[in-house]
Amino acid sequence: MRETPAPPVYSTPDEAARVGRPVGANGRWLERSLAAVWHPCTQMKQHEALPLVPIARGEGAWLYDFDGRRYLDGVSSWWVNLFGHANPRIRSAIVAQLDELEHVMLAGFTHRPVVELSERLAALAPGHLGHAFYGSDGAAATEIALKMAFHYWKNRGRSEKTHYLSLAGSYHGETLGALAVTDVRIFRDTYAPLLNRNLTVPSPDARGAKEGESARDVAVRAAAALEAHLARHHDTIAAFIVEPLVQGAAGMAMYDPHYLLLAREICTRHDVLLIADEIMTGFGRTGTMYACTAAGIVPDMICLSKGITGGYLPLSCVLSTDAIYAAFYADEVERGFLHSHSYTGNPLACAAALAVLDIFRDDDVLNTNRQKSGRWTALAAPLAAHPKARDFRNRGMIWAFEVDTDRPDFARWCFAEGLARELLLRPIGRTVYFMPPYTMTDDEFALLAGRTREIVDAA
Ligand SMILES: Cc1ncc(COP(=O)(O)O)c(C=O)c1O
Numbered sequence: 047m048r049e050t051p052a053p054p055v056y057s058t059p060d061e062a063a064r065v066g067r068p069v070g071a072n073g074r075w076l077e078r079s080l081a082a083v084w085h086p087c088t089q090m091k092q093h094e095a096l097p098l099v100p101i102a103r104g105e106g107a108w109l110y111d112f113d114g115r116r117y118l119d120g121v122s123s124w125w126v127n128l129f130g131h132a133n134p135r136i137r138s139a140i141v142a143q144l145d146e147l148e149h150v151m152l153a154g155f156t157h158r159p160v161v162e163l164s165e166r167l168a169a170l171a172p173g174h175l176g177h178a179f180y181g182s183d184g185a186a187a188t189e190i191a192l193k194m195a196f197h198y199w200k201n202r203g204r205s206e207k208t209h210y211l212s213l214a215g216s217y218h219g220e221t222l223g224a225l226a227v228t229d230v231r232i233f234r235d236t237y238a239p240l241l242n243r244n245l246t247v248p249s250p251d252a253r254g255a256k257e258g259e260s261a262r263d264v265a266v267r268a269a270a271a272l273e274a275h276l277a278r279h280h281d282t283i284a285a286f287i288v289e290p291l292v293q294g295a296a297g298m299a300m301y302d303p304h305y306l307l308l309a310r311e312i313c314t315r316h317d318v319l320l321i322a323d324e325i326m327t328g329f330g331r332t333g334t335m336y337a338c339t340a341a342g343i344v345p346d347m348i349c350l351s352k353g354i355t356g357g358y359l360p361l362s363c364v365l366s367t368d369a370i371y372a373a374f375y376a377d378e379v380e381r382g383f384l385h386s387h388s389y390t391g392n393p394l395a396c397a398a399a400l401a402v403l404d405i406f407r408d409d410d411v412l413n414t415n416r417q418k419s420g421r422w423t424a425l426a427a428p429l430a431a432h433p434k435a436r437d438f439r440n441r442g443m444i445w446a447f448e449v450d451t452d453r454p455d456f457a458r459w460c461f462a463e464g465l466a467r468e469l470l471l472r473p474i475g476r477t478v479y480f481m482p483p484y485t486m487t488d489d490e491f492a493l494l495a496g497r498t499r500e501i502v503d504a505a
Contacts, residue, residue, distance in 0.1 A: 071112035075100035096462055104131025107486040109470065117470045120480050120494050125294070125326050127357035129405055130483040136356045139401035143394050152180065152391040159396035166403050167365060170335050173344030175365035179383070180391040184325035184351035185219025187362035188287070191321045191347045192223050193385055194370065195285035198319065201373045201381050207284040209242070211275065211318070214249045217295030218287060218323050227287050230295050245279070247272045251299035253437050261302040268301075269308035280316035285346075287321040290337035291441060294326040297477035298446035300439050306341035319346040319370075325362070329353035329402070330412055330484070333419070333442030346370060356402045361395035415443055415484055425488065426480075426495040432502050446479035451505040460501055467497040478502070 076098050084090065085098070102112045107130050109117045122128065129136065147157055164178035179194070181187050192210060199207040212218065212227040219225070220233055226241040228234055234241070248254075250268035252261035259267075276283065290306055293299040313320040322345035327337035329352075334340045336348060347370065351362035374383050389395075405411060423440050430438035430447065438447040453459055457473040464471035471478060480494060 071102075072100050072115075075112055092458070096458060099465065106130040106132075107483050107490050115468070117465060117468055118486075118490060118494055119470045120464075120482055120498075121470060121472050122353075122481050122483050123357055123470075124352075125331070125481050126352045126355075127483050128329060128353040128402065129356050130485040131357070133356060133358075133405075133485075135405055136358050136398050136401040139397045139404075140358060140394055143397035147393045149389070149392055149394070151388070153386060157391075157393050157396075159393045159400060160391040163396045163399050163403075166400070167350065167363060170403075171348060171365055172336065172339050172342075173367070175344070175348055175367060177366050177368070177371040179364045179366070179385075181351075181362040181364070181387055182360040182389050183219070184349070184362055185221045185224040186387060187325060187349035187351050187364050188218040188224035188227070188323065189221055190364045190385055191287065191323075191349050192227065192285065194347065194364065194366065194383060195319045195321065197383060198370050198373045199284050201376075204317075206282055209245055209279070209283045211245045211247060211272075211279075211283050211286045213288055213293065214246045215251065215293050215296030215299060216246070216249075216287070216289060217293065218289075219325075228295075245275070245283070247275050249293060249296065249299060250301035250305040251293065251296065252301050252439075253299065261300075262304050265302040265305035265308070269305055269312065272309055273312050276312055276316040276318055280318055283316075283318050285319040285321050286313050287323055289323050290327055290345075291332045291340060292327055292337070292444060295474065297448070297474045298439070298444060298479045300441050300444075300446075303341035306338065306343050310341075310343040310345070321345060321347045321349065323349045325349050325351045330406065330415055331443055331481070333412070333416065335406070335412065354402065355395055355398035356405075358398040359392070359395040360389075361392070361399055411484060418484070418488075419443060421488060422491045422495075425492045429495045429499045429502065432499060434502050434505060443484060444479065444481050446477055449473075449476050449478055449502055449505050451476060453505060456505065460505070463501045463504065464498075467500065469494060469497055471498065471501075 079098055080093060100112050101109050103110050107119050109119055109131065143159065150157055167178055168176040179190055181190055196208065210227050212229060214229055216227060216229045218227050222240055225234055225237055226244055229246050248268045248271045250265040252264055255264050291303060310320055322338050324336050328350045338345055346367055348365045355361050374381055419442060426445055429435060434450040436448040436450055449456065456476050460471060460473045460478060478498060482491060
């Protein structure tokens with residue numbers, strides 16, 4: 047017996063067109079997808095009104111559907127495609143690796159790409175974060191960091207440190223451990239009975255500035271709240287996990303780097319590990335290779351994923367300090383970090399990541415981006431000045447603003463309006479943001495900003 051009714055399948059293009067579905071090749075892929083694929087982060091029923099977009103191929107900053115329509119990827123496809131789609135250099139690195147070694151388990155074995163990648167990620171990191179532990183997606187990196195933090199303290203005789211602290215509005219992924227340190231209601235509330243107790247402290251989000259306060263004042267005020275919390279509860283807290291400089295899912299909440307400097311000092315003083323979740327901010331997104339560098343701090347662990355392979359293959363990584371590594375190095379097996387995933391350190395994914403690092407080095411990407419960021423902010427000036435745009439802000443290669451609108455369905459409406467204008471926009475609530483591939487051209491960015499302005503006009 048089929049308990050869930052299957053989505054309707056329209057046998058002819060005419061029938062599909064009659065109920066407002068796309069027709070042609072797009073329509074066929076859409077129907078097959080609705081019948082067979084359960085899509086992420088989606089209430090599937092909403093696709094009755096807002097059709098899926100079947101994508102046939104990508105090139106540079108553009109995605110193309112099966113019927114020849116195109117979409118400018120303004121969000122780097124969930125923040126991963128740093129160097130656009132179908133990047134020939136990443137592609138050839140993967141093809142070359144295919145001829146050498148596609149996979150070998152990483153327990154008991156090692157290989158060239160994983161060694162070289164670990165060395166290079168550590169060399170780019172602030173301080174000495176020389177021990178790379180691999181997972182696949184971002185949430186896996188969060189899980190690794192959380193387990194490692196607890197186990198670190200347990201190995202040091204502090205097994206009462208069983209809690210974690212995160213910022214209000216934080217997002218660290220959606221597996222149960224990561225969700226426990228995530229503070230976004232729509233993702234969290236349903237599963238709350240399954241989650242460990244969540245402790246949050248106020249975010250330094252600069253939009254929270256009171257009359258006369260600067261972003262730095264907000265940072266100082268939020269750090270005082272962190273200090274007060276840890277002064278009381280540090281005995282039971284293993285780690286403070288934080289998205290450095292920009293809290294993505296909170297609506298691109300940007301804050302003053304001074305907060306991180308203060309947080310580093312407070313965590314050290316209270317024997318609480320500092321985990322920097324750079325899954326979104328890493329790889330140049332906020333202007334420096336890792337966001338922590340801009341604040342001049344060295345966290346105890348850095349979580350990386352998303353841009354690490356430029357959107358080619360799933361890979362994540364946690365870099366940690368010598369002190370953490372040393373706490374696990376012992377004769378007793380159970381003192382070791384026995385966590386594992388089958389695809390840990392997959393050679394193809396590591397080869398893609400090495401190609402990404404080559405592009406950063408060979409194309410002087412951080413400097414080029416610095417200039418692009420200035421030019422693109424100027425191109426977005428008419429959008430920033432729109433009377434319905436609030437708190438227009440920019441850090442590195444991220445631009446965001448809130449739209450003054452009463453539309454309760456604004457995010458979905460704006461997404462659909464974007465598609466109608468050849469744009470891939472994916473607002474978070476009323477926050478519209480751009481997180482373009484670094485390879486986008488000035489003309490393409492001007493088109494992105496200009497057409498988004500038309501949408502804001504109509505909102
Ligand atoms: C800061 C941060 N941490 C963790 C994650 C989870 O990564 P993934 O979706 O790859 O599990 C995300 C994803 O958006 C993120 O932005």
